Amino acid sequence: EVQLVESGGGLIQPGGSLRLSCAASGFTVSSNYMSWVRQAPGKGLEWVSVIYSGGGTYYADSVKGRFTISRDNSKNTLYLQMNSLRAEDTAVYYCARNIVEAAAGDYYYYGMDVWGQGTTVTVSS
Amino acid sequence: EIVMTQSPATLSVSPGERATLSCRASQSVSSNLAWYQQKPGQAPRLLIYGASTRATGIPARFSGSGSGTEFTLTISSLQSEDFAVYYCQQYNNWPRLTFGGGTKVEIK
Numbered sequence: 001e002v003q004l005v006e007s008g009g010g011l012i013q014p015g016g017s018l019r020l021s022c023a024a025s026g027f028t029v030s031s032n033y034m035s036w037v038r039q040a041p042g043k044g045l046e047w048v049s050v051i052y053s054g055g056g057t058y059y060a061d062s063v064k065g066r067f068t069i070s071r072d073n074s075k076n077t078l079y080l081q082m083n084s085l086r087a088e089d090t091a092v093y094y095c096a097r098n099i100v101e102a103a104a105g106d107y108y109y110y111g112m113d114v115w116g117q118g119t120t121v122t123v124s125s
Numbered sequence: 126e127i128v129m130t131q132s133p134a135t136l137s138v139s140p141g142e143r144a145t146l147s148c149r150a151s152q153s154v155s156s157n158l159a160w161y162q163q164k165p166g167q168a169p170r171l172l173i174y175g176a177s178t179r180a181t182g183i184p185a186r187f188s189g190s191g192s193g194t195e196f197t198l199t200i201s202s203l204q205s206e207d208f209a210v211y212y213c214q215q216y217n218n219w220p221r222l223t224f225g226g227g228t229k230v231e232i233k
Contacts, residue, residue: 035222037169045161045169045212047222058220061126094168100219109216111159111180115168 002026002114004095009119016085016123022078022095022116030073033098035112036080038091038121046091049080050098063089085123092118127151127215131225137233144200146228148213153193157217160189160198163227164209172211173198200230208232 008020020036036048049059049069057069068081078095094117099110128151138144148158156176161169171180173189176196186201200207213225 033220044226045163045214045224047224050220052220060221096168099174107219109157109174109219111171111174111214111216112161112169113171113180115170118168 004097004114004116006093006095006116006119009093009121011122011124012085013125014086014123017081017083018085018121020080020082020093020095020119020121022080024076024078024097027097027114029071029076029078033100034069034071034078035096035098036069036078037094037096037112038089039094039118040088040091043091048093051078053102082121085121087123090121090123092120094118126221127154127218127223129213129215129223129225131211131213131228133228134226135229135231137231138203139233140205141202142233144203144207144230146198146200146211146230148191148196148198148225150194150196150215150217154215154217156192157215157219158189158191158196159214159216160187161212161214161224162207162209163212169212203230 003025005023035050051069066084070079096112097114101108130149132147158176160173163169177189188199190197210227210229
């Protein structure tokens with residue numbers, strides 16, 4: 001069964017750090033384009049970061065320089081290292097698999113087809 | 126950044142009726158648009174990509190249309206399990222994805 005399971009959320013003080021994990025089963029993280037998406041309480045969805053199958057990474061401006069996406073191929077797990085946390089980072093964080101076909105330098109995207117159940121991060125003193 | 130605006134914020138519909146949800150992009154995204162459904166306490170579920178192609182396992186009562194800056198998600202005959210929040214997402218600016226603010230479809 002194709003599945004993503006997040007962990008690592010919790011209550012953290014402003015300025016603190018937290019690392020989220022997303023364990024995959026049924027497919028290989030390193031062969032896919034994997035994203036983190038967050039949802040603040042009562043709000044909509046916000047894309048946070050992506051790691052390409054080739055290892056390239058991209059970030060939303062709101063987290064650039066503070067968050068780092070990575071993966072451990074041996075554990076088939078995706079991570080999000082979050083530093084200098086702010087109150088506005090409070091959200092449910094989802095990991096998701098992007099359906100992407102890359103050909104001749106072009107990318108063909110078909111949406112996020114597998115999502116985890118989410119892990120809650122609360123930044124508060 | 127491409128801004129996605131959804132309307133209405135809330136749509137009250139009776140079971141069996143048609144629901145029409147709108148999504149507007151601040152600039153053309155061609156057909157690079159997806160729709161997701163999210164129920165309370167659950168992760169989003171992919172419904173539509175390429176503006177009009179249903180994802181695997183999505184019932185035919187869900188249909189998408191539009192291109193450029195104006196898009197529509199139609200649910201032809203609402204079932205009880207369809208009451209949820211729906212989000213559009215542009216990926217024309219991949220990898221910088223942006224979502225709309227959502228439309229809540231509630232029971233009338």
